[in-house]
Amino acid sequence: MKKIVILTGAGISAESGIKTFRDADGLWEGHDVMEVASLEGFANNPELVLDFYNQRRRQLLTVSPNKAHVNLVELEQDFDVQIITQNVDDLHERAGSKQVLHLHGELLKVKSTVDDNLVLDWKEDLVLGDVCPEGNQLRPDIVWFGEMVPMLENAVDIVAQADILVIIGTSMQVYPAASLIDYVPENTPIYFIDPKPAVNKSQFENLTIIEDVASAGTDKLIDLLNNVNVI
Structure with a gap:
């Protein structure tokens, strides 16, 4: 898987x-x-x-989880899904995601x-x-400004094992979280979902940009993963 x-x-x-x-x-x-x-x-x-x-x-x-959170749970039927979130809410867990690492606390x-x-x-x-x-x-x-990010090394280890990397709703401009993309294995497919993406295809190999909000974007992600037969 x-x-x-x-x-x-x-x-x-x-x-x-x-x-x-x-x-x-x-x-x-x-x-x-x-x-x-x-x-x-x-x-x-x-x-x-x-x-x-x-x-x-x-x-x-x-508040409650939205369709994007639920879509990520659906991916667990066909993939080993590990979420690394910068968010301090528990919406991933409430939606049913089994593997969630919080970079910035809870x-x-x-x-x-x-x-x-x-x-x-x-x-x-x-x-x-x-x-x-x-x-x-x-x-x-x-994790407040100026404090160490204790889960960063764990996150690096997880990203280094990725067969597919998906980035949703983050600019990837805030460090150290933004540095995680540097640890993805070479030639790993990367999907970037954001209505105003802060990256372009010239920055990364194998990058697919889905210019949409998270719910619609994850719908498209699921279709793309099914169509390219990566399961």
Whole structure:
């Protein structure tokens, strides 16, 4: 069974009603990203940061996976599918995807501010005074700007095993996630799904661009994979 590695970004969740990472003016929900997505921001105003993620968490619990998420589950009937997502939502898992690696953490999890390995499932609001079993303040289990991406090496290993690479709803301009494409084996077919693709065919060999939103684009991807008989 061929291995499809799928890199997903904010574009795949946009059709579920989750806003993309930042607005055109560089703000995230009206905030400078460094105010709400950095250790410095957390140190300066922890209440603001916790409230910001509480709002995101509440919103996530009101939305559902869309057809793009479901289409990726359908691919598991014929392929070994591994998803590497930059998203912090759980929509892939809720749709039924079995193998999902979160590069940037998970919104429905929190961790100790002292021990990164002490992670808890969390669906409620998180406030100052909420502590881990060891008595330390909890924080969102999100990789903030300036922090290491702990799952990056795992993601590199997965991409290096790809028979087919699919990129959905991400510009592939933000590092280190954007570097993953450099580890795909030579001559591996690459499918790029985005309504405004930030790549062109001259940049990569065997690149197929599907210029569409994630739901319609994954419909076309399934048709293409069936037609070229790659199963």
